[in-house]
Amino acid sequence: METNKDKTNQEGPLPHADEDTCWVRCIHQDRVEEARKNAVPDRDLQRLADTYKALGDPSRLRILMALSRGEMCVCDLAAYLEISESGVSHQLRRLRDLALVKNRRDGKILYYSLDDDHVFRLVALGLEHVRE
Amino acid sequence: METNKDKTNQEGPLPHADEDTCWVRCIHQDRVEEARKNAVPDRDLQRLADTYKALGDPSRLRILMALSRGEMCVCDLAAYLEISESGVSHQLRRLRDLALVKNRRDGKILYYSLDDDHVFRLVALGLEHVRE
DNA sequence: ATTATAGATGAACAAGTGATCATATGTTCA
DNA sequence: TGAACATATGATCACTTGTTCATCTATAAT
Secondary structure (H helix, E strand, O other): OOOOOOOOOOOOOOOOOOOOOOOOOOOOHHHHHHHHHOOOOHHHHHHHHHHHHHHOOHHHHHHHHHHOOOOEEHHHHHHHHOOOHHHHHHHHHHHHHOOOEEEEEEOOEEEEEEOOHHHHHHHHHHHHHHHO | OOOOOOOOOOOOOOOOOOOOOOOOOOOOHHHHHHHHHOOOOHHHHHHHHHHHHHHOOHHHHHHHHHHOOOOEEHHHHHHHHOOOHHHHHHHHHHHHHOOOEEEEEEOOEEEEEEOOHHHHHHHHHHHHHHHO
């Protein structure tokens, strides 16, 4: 990679005549275009961002970590986190909507668990990065 | 703590006499305690949440994905994302503070790149989950 | 059928966040 | 030295998000 035609290479902001953005002053046009070519579709990007956003909260992370050792019900989680059951329920809904957790009913009680193995690996990998 | 006796919750089940939480109505005491025992320290937990929060934004994700193919300077990224350079700079600062990206200076220009391999794997793994 | 339990859901508000603008810094070149 | 360039930073504001309270649904027991 690294086609270094850079270094004092700029002879002007490249008029470029783009339709929607004509203000651009970009130095490595090639890299920008390669990035554009390999860009992820907006739908995936948004879902990815939503997923990470859901992981970006200590309470939800603690829920996921607790569930990585086995299923638990809402009031267990509330006891563990020391927050209200309603609060837990709201968090669980977000996690459920993003397919990070799933539940099964047994009588009155709903047992939550991680939806798949990706979730565990995602959290573990993040933790690895944080701890280095 | 919160000595709340919410909802007609009279004479809670499980007297239990826990030191720090006496309001808890929890069903699987053992699971809660095991979760507590394996809990991650608050410092790590917060850093982890901050890291994921930083990944929870389409613009920042696009920056990281673009950088995974090689270093780029601020104005390249601004051109690619079609947002202001100031905006890019703000995003880069967050990513830098969390050790997700690093930069090197070459004359006037600052080249940004991913800080380490974890970052790339983190994004890739998330994408894998989203796409299944 | 009535009551109790376990949880879900909606509204409302404080706190946090992203985008933008103006200004400040650091680097190169004339 | 000073102007131009590339980027950083601070302040502001609109918007989003987490938490809480109150209400609602579903299941089980009486």
